[in-house]
Amino acid sequence: MGSQYASETRLAALLDQLEQDLPALVAEHPSPGDFWNAFMLRVDVIEDAAGPDDARVLPRLNAMLKPHGMQIASVD
Template structure:
């Protein structure tokens, strides 16, 4: 992928489609497979220095959708 804008566009599309992926795949394993089919295509095309950014975006969208647990607040 060439630019951050293109990465954003692809990740935004996955995030927009995530509710449909969830609805269409009630089985957890099928849901993860369907999500990975989309996200892996993006991740495989990234330059090494973009992986952390894209991985963070993916984690955020999965947390927002309730598919990953929320991070606990730091204890002081």
């Protein structure tokens, strides 16, 4: 029985696409609230693909957000 989660290659592709789209997403949503809503819609798809225990997603998201002066707070 296969995993319900995305392969490492697929997960990397989803993250790469979000990173590529991020400058346009920032430009299209100048209001912080609007940006975070749009961004998190994309992140939800990635997190669902990654699974609940995948520790690779948050660091990658924060790395792509850092040049834009943003980050997602970690919940421990």
